[in-house]
Amino acid sequence: NAGVTQTPKFRILKIGQSMTLQCAQDMNHNYMYWYRQDPGMGLKLIYYSVGAGITDKGEVPNGYNVSRSTTEDFPLRLELAAPSQTSVYFCASRGTGFNQPQHFGDGTRLSIL
């Protein structure tokens, strides 16, 4: 059981480039989340989804886009990379039961130069 899988683990982008961070879960969870973690800070919610076809903005959505065409996958798109988007990105999922914890992937470390 792989849980939440994120790819790639590391990436360096040039300013203005675009890329997609991949996230897949095999637990049949309806809820999925994208966070970023900057040094010395907590996790900030970028976007989340409560099921296939449904997405909503979190605390820091600017500069990002998401889609959720299947239950398993929740990719995060950066269209025009900026240095402020240098961060570690975490994807998480959780089940629909009452007070279920979120389960996290191991993160993607992204540097924009």
Add this chain to the structure above:
Amino acid sequence: DQQVKQNSPSLSVQEGRISILNCDYTNSMFDYFLWYKKYPAEGPTFLISISSIKDKNEDGRFTVFLNKSAKHLSLHIVPSQPGDSAVYFCAASGGNEKLTFGTGTRLTIIP
């Protein structure tokens, strides 16, 4: 506006002693609280949680205490072991799908 605060960025504890990590929150709508543990280059791992209808929850060496009137929760680890060295995040939820995280406390267990 930081709704979940962990005011101690770091904590060092002797192996075998008790580790106490603290967390304060400001939003009275929060009713579910979690602690996550994070090792370097890994994602956060769920450790223990507590609902606002309780004031204590235990799981082996880990106990979480909730003081609703003070808007304060704490995580007790006893006895502390070297493998407990990690960053611990407090998180809170208010009846919706989203979590609000604190900034974390780095716990170092000294052998």
